[in-house]
Amino acid sequence: MEIHDVLESLRDGKISVPKARKLLSLYSIEKIEEFAQIDVGRKYRKGIPEVIFAERKQLDEVKKIVQKTLVKSDFVLVSRIPKQDYKKMLVFVKRNKFKIKSGKNTTTLLIYKKLKNTGGKIGIITAGTSDIGIAEEARLTCEAMSCSCICTYDVGIAGMHRMFPVIKKFIQEDVDVIIVAAGMEGALASVVSSLVDVPVIGLPTSVGYGYGEKGVAALASMLQSCSLGLSVVNIDNGIGAGAVAANIANRAKAARN
Template sequence: MHADDLRALLDSLRRGVTSVEEAFARLATMPFEDLGFAKLDHHRGIRCGFPEVVFGDGKTREQVLAIFERCAAGESNVLATRVAAGVAEAICTRFGEAVYHADARAVTLRRAPRPRTPGGVVIVSAGTSDRPVAEEARVTCDILDLSVQVFQDVGVAGLHRLTASLDAIRAADVVIAVAGMEGALPSVVGGMVACPVVAVPTSVGYGVGFRGLAALMAMLNSCASGVTVVNIDNGFGAACAAARILNRASSVEA
């Protein structure tokens, strides 16, 4: 349940549109719902600003589908990440409005339309091989109602590709910088913009890149002050960081 949904329910109860019994039934499954193999955190949207997300890795098709169904029973948008194609097909068969984003390995289900959170996110990715991680970040931003723009293949091997979009990047309120190899892109971006930069190392690279460890260490040692770093290949986490920043900023401005 989203905070706005709870406010709407309480207002409906106050105005007599919703009965006490109906309101009780809506609230009875809060703060969590026990499915036996999972406890769904229905309060997360109220506490954190966005609802619980289904993480597909390590779960059976039946478990992912059951969790997704219960999340979809509410009014909030639903996101499942790291979803295998076969599991995604099962979800989309069950929910005709669900969308499978193959590059991101994510499934989204958009419920009632909501206004976009004020502010904008720009995602820059170093190479085409980083696209799956950048797409996971983009899909997550979109389902969390953030305005997002993506610039792909703008790594430091051809810096002119990055500077060609510099005006748009500088206009962002949060930049997510995705890079593998030596992980230099976030440091370069961090030295060019005033807004928060969230760095995402990817596992793209050769030998001593150690599946993203070299990029992770480089980003943690960035000379550009204040760059935030999430885990290797964690585009989802970067988008959630951006959502927290913009949600808090919009609440302060209000």
């Protein structure tokens, strides 16, 4: 029974307060053997789904967490799956008859039984093709949170003329927030923020070399931006950028409704 079903049953007098309390307690923490405690109620409490960081987990552990989570939830994000485990994970998902959304240049997966598309609208833009994987991670997070995304990639300031049709489209589509993924010096986030009247989430990526390599210059540039309305997440934190953007977009959609 989902949380809204519990609350409706309580309202209609079909269940008692102690029964409702017991049912709601099931949406707290789910322990899996001795290696994981998953926050199955997070999406109801925060609007952000459970995310499994798979990078340093054993494949069998990830599978058990996915199965347990999808008993209580309609979807789960699995981020940074090791490349040697990625195909095996796809086989596991199909064998269990779950649905799946993947992304270009990323091993992050959105595994689900059903998804809604009832949230806000988000624009996602990257400076270069090397930034796409991190942007796709953000997209999958936004879609897990019921948002629709308009994505345009490889429009950095090295050819700034490419950017203006994209910004025009974002304005025409009335996006609620924009995510800008950029490496090197990360200047695209400041430029985009200076042209729009919606919140912009700067997503620095670890693309770059030499002085300020591995995203350090991009992060510093975004943090010191002169353009107001720009917020910044950590280097390569596509999940974090998507979560913040989707929360903003969903609140905007709720306010309009």
